[in-house]
Amino acid sequence: MPAAAVGKSLRAAAVLSVAVLSVLVCLLLGSVQQLGGGRQDLLDEELASLRAALSDQLAQRRREILPLLSPGRVEEPFSTWDSNLWGELTGGGAPLGCGALRDMRPLEVLGSGYTKLVVKVTLAGGEPAALKVVNEHGIDMAKCVEGFKDPLGCRQLVSSKLSKEVVLLHRLRHPNVIELRGHCAGDSEGRVTAILEQGNPLQMLQLLQSPWEDRFRVCLDLVRLLHFLSRSPLGSVALLDFQPRQFVMVSGELKLTDLDDASTAATPCRRDADCSLQFPHRNFTLACSPRGLCEGLNEKMNIYNAYRYFFTYLLPHQAPPGLTHLVEHIMNATGELKADINQTLDAFEHILRLYQSGLHLDKLPTSVLRDYNVMRGMTTSGDAEYRCWPSYSQQGCVLSVHGAKEAAHICNSHSQCTSFTLTGQKTWTGRPLATFRSNFSLLVPDETSEVYVKKSTAVLLR
Ligand SMILES: Nc1ncnc2c1ncn2[C@@H]1O[C@H](COP(=O)(O)OP(=O)(O)OP(=O)(O)O)[C@@H](O)[C@H]1O
Ligand SMILES: *[C@@H]1O[C@H](CO)[C@@H](O)[C@H](O)[C@H]1NC(C)=O
Ligand SMILES: *[C@@H]1O[C@H](CO)[C@@H](O)[C@H](O)[C@H]1NC(C)=O
Ligand SMILES: *[C@@H]1O[C@H](CO)[C@@H](O)[C@H](O)[C@H]1NC(C)=O
Ligand SMILES: *[C@@H]1O[C@H](CO)[C@@H](O)[C@H](O)[C@H]1NC(C)=O
Numbered sequence: 099m100p101a102a103a104v105g106k107s108l109r110a111a112a113v114l115s116v117a118v119l120s121v122l123v124c125l126l127l128g129s130v131q132q133l134g135g136g137r138q139d140l141l142d143e144e145l146a147s148l149r150a151a152l153s154d155q156l157a158q159r160r161r162e163i164l165p166l167l168s169p170g171r172v173e174e175p176f177s178t179w180d181s182n183l184w185g186e187l188t189g190g191g192a193p194l195g196c197g198a199l200r201d202m203r204p205l206e207v208l209g210s211g212y213t214k215l216v217v218k219v220t221l222a223g224g225e226p227a228a229l230k231v232v233n234e235h236g237i238d239m240a241k242c243v244e245g246f247k248d249p250l251g252c253r254q255l256v257s258s259k260l261s262k263e264v265v266l267l268h269r270l271r272h273p274n275v276i277e278l279r280g281h282c283a284g285d286s287e288g289r290v291t292a293i294l295e296q297g298n299p300l301q302m303l304q305l306l307q308s309p310w311e312d313r314f315r316v317c318l319d320l321v322r323l324l325h326f327l328s329r330s331p332l333g334s335v336a337l338l339d340f341q342p343r344q345f346v347m348v349s350g351e352l353k354l355t356d357l358d359d360a361s362t363a364a365t366p367c368r369r370d371a372d373c374s375l376q377f378p379h380r381n382f383t384l385a386c387s388p389r390g391l392c393e394g395l396n397e398k399m400n401i402y403n404a405y406r407y408f409f410t411y412l413l414p415h416q417a418p419p420g421l422t423h424l425v426e427h428i429m430n431a432t433g434e435l436k437a438d439i440n441q442t443l444d445a446f447e448h449i450l451r452l453y454q455s456g457l458h459l460d461k462l463p464t465s466v467l468r469d470y471n472v473m474r475g476m477t478t479s480g481d482a483e484y485r486c487w488p489s490y491s492q493q494g495c496v497l498s499v500h501g502a503k504e505a506a507h508i509c510n511s512h513s514q515c516t517s518f519t520l521t522g523q524k525t526w527t528g529r530p531l532a533t534f535r536s537n538f539s540l541l542v543p544d545e546t547s548e549v550y551v552k553k554s555t556a557v558l559l560r
Contacts, residue, residue, distance in 0.1 A: 145247070152246045152255065159258035166265045166332060166362070194280025194293045198222060199229070209299050211343070212237040213259050213358060218296055227279060230263075230292040232256045254288035259358045264292050266357040269331055274323035276346060276355040297346030297353055306411060309488045311453075311498055311525055312350065313412035318446045319352035320345075320404050325443045328397040332362045336396035340403035350526055365392040375399055375435075377406065382435050397439050405432040416488065420458025424449050454527050456500035466506040470550040477519055477547040480539030484514040490525075495534040498525045502550060505532040509552070522546025 201222040208216040208228055215233040220226055232253055233239065242252035267278040277295035305313060327335040337344070337360055344356035367373050373384040373392035382402070387393045409432060417425045428445050431437035437445070452458045483494035490496040495512070499505040502520060509515040514536040523531045541549060 148246050149248065149251070152242075152248060152251045156251070156255050156258060159255065159262070163258070163262050163265055166262065166269060193278075194221070194227075196282035196291075198280060198293060199282055199291060202227075202229075204229075208296070209343075210236065211356070213256060214356075216294075216355075221293075226296050228276075228294045228296040230260060230294060232260060232290070250287065257283075257288050257290045260290045260292060263356075263358045264290070266332075266360055267292070267294075270327070270335070270357070270360075272323060272326045274319050274326070274351065274353055275357075276348075276353045294355070295348060295353075297348040297355065300342045300345045300347055300352070302342045302411070306415075307488060309490065309498065310416045310418065311527060311529070313415075314417075314449070314453075315350065315526055316352045317404075317408055317413050318450060320408055321439070321443050321446050323352070323354060324397070324400045324404060325439045327400065328394075328439045330362075333364070334362070334394070334396040336361045336363075336399050337403065340400065340407060342407060361396070365395050366390055367392050375402065377402060394438060398435050401432050401437075401439060401442060402435055405429070409433075418453065418458055420461070421449055421452060424452075450527065454529070456504070459500055459504055462503055462507050464503060466510060467503055467550075469510070469553055470502075470506055471553060472502070473541060473549045473551070475543060475545050475547070476541050476549045477521070477544035478517070478535070478538035478540065478549055479542050481533075481535045482537035483533075483535050484512075486512065486534065490531055491533075496531055497534070498527075498529040499532045500529055502548070505534075506550065508532070509534055509550075515552075517549060517551040519550070520548045 198221050202219045205218045205220065208218050210216065210233050213233060213236055214230050215236070217229045217231070218226065219229050234253075236256075238256045238259070239249075239252055242255055243249055246252055261283065264278065264281045264283075267275065271277075276297060278292065279295060280293040281291060282293070283290040300316075305316060327337070337354070339356070339359035344354060344359075346353055346355050365373065367386035367390060370383055370386050373386050373395060375382040375384065375395065375398060380402070382398070384395055384398060385393045409429060414422075414425055414429060424445065428437075428442065428449075431445070432442060481494070485493075486495035486497065490498070495515075497505075497508060499508065499520070505518050505520060509518050512534060515534045516536055517538065518532050518534045521531050521533060525531065
């Protein structure tokens with residue numbers, strides 16, 4: 099590790115331990131309330147007007163949450179919604195509540211942002227979960243306290259973002275939205291805790307070095323999510339803050355975790371010019387519908403963000419040769435906002451079907467297999483491995499293939515390759531993994547594997 103990286107990870111470790119400590123203090127020991135030192139110095143009048151401004155903001159936040167609750171609740175006073183939320187929102191099932199947090203063990207900080215802190219815990223029952231709480235040391239809190247000099251009121255204000263997220267996570271359940279397992283709210287200090295399925299922060303750098311198949315999966319998951327969001331139970335939802343850090347991975351699947359910047363608002367307009375979408379390097383003008391709303395603005399905003407934050411980095415690079423024209427078509431259609439989300443999803447699912455069925459490999463000659471001797475029910479040991487990229491294994495060359503034909507084709511294209519094994523392991527698309535090597539010393543029985551040895555080298559091996 100270079101010195102800079104060591105310093106960085108040491109610093110990260112230090113930040114982590116400080117954060118873990120503060121979570122422990124906050125969650126387990128209750129609040130340590132600090133009043134701002136300058137508070138006494140402020141004139142009563144000034145304080146009163148700050149307090150009024152803060153409660154205005156709080157009321158405004160609550161008005162934003164109301165329409166997200168089930169229809170029919172809108173007329174009821176807000177003060178009761180929190181304690182009744184689960185009763186209102188969950189028809190059956192037993193969501194976790196405050197009780198689930200009683201004997202939980204905090205393990206590590208998973209991530210933090212302007213507003214929230216996420217901690218990995220083991221719940222009383224022994225199951226792992228991620229807890230989202232207000233980030234007491236975050237920028238949101240700091241700014242609020244600076245402006246309003248009221249830590250308690252500010253925690254309530256910042257908590258209202260988390261409350262909004264809890265409601266959204268509940269109303270927008272989908273395989274590509276992090277699962278809300280429960281929540282705990284309503285203590286006197288206005289603390290809110292969301293109990294979530296545990297994921298791992300999306301590592302874009304790591305993903306860039308992953309096989310195309312895994313990068314395609316992330317993009318496909320994203321498109322499935324956007325398809326759902328375009329016609330969600332809350333209408334068409336736009337993700338205003340659309341960045342990789344709003345997502346986590348759960349067993350290879352992409353899931354949205356940060357929903358506090360989701361908007362369900364429609365944009366009113368009188369002419370097309372009112373419906374402009376502005377991005378750093380690109381502007382678009384959409385149509386103003388006869389009803390006076392910008393048509394598909396939320397959907398289009400999401401598609402372009404998916405293009406600029408995800409597709410451009412993850413999709414074209416190393417796409418399988420038979421699929422590159424389809425990938426390029428998607429890149430162009432989304433980068434120019436020529437396709438809606440339905441068409442985009444269709445295009446992705448089409449690529450997936452071709453890839454799984456191996457139809458994109460039609461042009462590979464079957465004759466490539468004639469150069470190999472096959473031994474079924476066997477695997478090898480004492481391998482001389484070589485590396486290739488992007489491999490599923492760090493040590494050797496492990497790639498996903500459609501079958502023996504594609505593997506033989508790949509082996510022929512690697513100068514070191516003299517044999518390969520089709521293993522019983524499959525990738526998420528169902529394609530088998532193949533191990534390529536330059537030599538091996540032994541054949542061993544293994545029902546799930548097949549070994550293919552190049553005829554020209556088989557002689558050498560004897
Ligand atoms: N369920 C989870 N499992 C693992 N990590 C998570 C989970 N949820 C969130 N995280 C991590 O915690 C970080 C902070 O969460 P979140 O994005 O909700 O907070 P935020 O304050 O709104 O952040 P930002 O300032 O980026 O908007 C995320 O970037 C993500 O890496
Ligand atoms: C997009 O529109 C804004 C505001 O009209 C303008 O300032 C900017 O230069 C435009 N950007 C591009 C890339 O056209
Ligand atoms: C889409 O294709 C057109 C025509 O080939 C090209 O001019 C344009 O730059 C492409 N746009 C994107 C975003 O790739
Ligand atoms: C998209 O597909 C949904 C069904 O999945 C359909 O109801 C909707 O009308 C389609 N939208 C467009 C713009 O074609
Ligand atoms: C392959 O391995 C065998 C057994 O370990 C060895 O005898 C042979 O020399 C190796 N062949 C090459 C080309 O390295």
